[in-house]
Amino acid sequence: MDYNIGCKIKELRKYWNMTQAELAHDICSQAMVSTIEKNENVFISAQLLFQISQRLGVNIDYFFQDTKLPKYNYVNDVCEQITTLIQSKKYNEAYEMVRLEKKNPHFSKVNHLKQFLLWREAICINYLKGNKLKALELLDESLSYSETSYKNYSVREIEIFISKAILLNELQRWTEADELYTKILHYAKKSPAIRSNAIFINIYYNAARNANMLKDYKKAHNFCNEGILICKKEQSVFLLGYLYYLKAQTLFKINGKYSEEILKLYKEALWVFEK
Structure with missing residues (x-):
């Protein structure tokens, strides 16, 4: 099935007013981006497509909207559990899960998952310990793992900025x-x-x-x-x-x-x- 991945990448890149060089920076060559966008017969590895999706601020499944991807896996399940616990104000349980998963290679070796855990840890520390400055420091650290460009932000990054703005409000x-x-x-x-x-x-x-x-x-x-x-x-x-x-x-x-x-x-x- 042809998903026109190259066309979707080009459309999204242009939407963000991003050059091919900006998209390719620290990921691949500009020539590779050009080749992909032209839908030429080129192999795109999962890792490359993942990095491009992160730079453009979307999930990788954005490029496969017609596929039926598995809904759950271990990582997604853990992230959903932590989020649900925080939404239910069960900060102690959420904090314990965060501390445990920070030692898990599935999370510790992947930037966007490290970002997620730091974000959730900041929220827990704020409400459990009242240490707002430490929470703010963790939020800024989580944003340092952003893989988008300066021209756009992912949904998660926007949510982290919301958490930071709320915290700044609490700090007056x-x-x-x-x-x-x-x-x-x-x-x-x-x-x-x-x-x-x-x-x-x-x-x-x-x-x-x-x-x-x-x-x-x-x-x-x-x-x-x-x-x-x-x-x-x-x-x-x-x-x-x-x-x-x-x-x-x-x-x-x-x-x-x-x-x-x-x-x-x-x-x-x-x-x-x-x-």
Whole structure:
């Protein structure tokens, strides 16, 4: 079956406004990229295709959308378990898994898996030990394993930046967090790899919280509106109650008094929380 891998690589490279030389840097020769993009009869190793996919910020299966790849393997299963534990706020169990897997060659010898574990370790250390500076250091270390270029970011890298912005907010470094949210939104909107709007809802809510701390109430209000619009479009209640509540608060700060609209927003927030 012909998957037109070369065409997909070229389209994605051009989408990111990346030259062949930039894509090839430290991976292969520019001539090899040119040959691949022309779909000439050339053998592309799994390792080469993996490195190219990492540079372009997509999973390798992006190039094989018609195939039925195995859904689970050991590594994916471990990553999913750690993520589920963190989402369930079971930080002790997640931290133990991270510490164990850091010794596993399947993780310790692969950059994007080392990145994943450092990201998850940072979150655990923040909530278990309250050591926010150490957590921030780990997040920056995890980003050092990025294999994309300076022109794009993978979905995971965007999620790590979100974690960093949240942490900066908790450290009351609101201006830095605000600048980072601007960067996150720029790259998230451009990314062809983001398939879940939950990421955008998360960005808008946390960016709104941060803008509120900066007393930029109009900006916070606009972020809330963006998040609410996505929730309604996707028929999702993810963070919707919090968005309604925060929008009500920002409106009060803007207008200096309560109104029917604000009371309605509080009622809508309560309705979501009680669901």
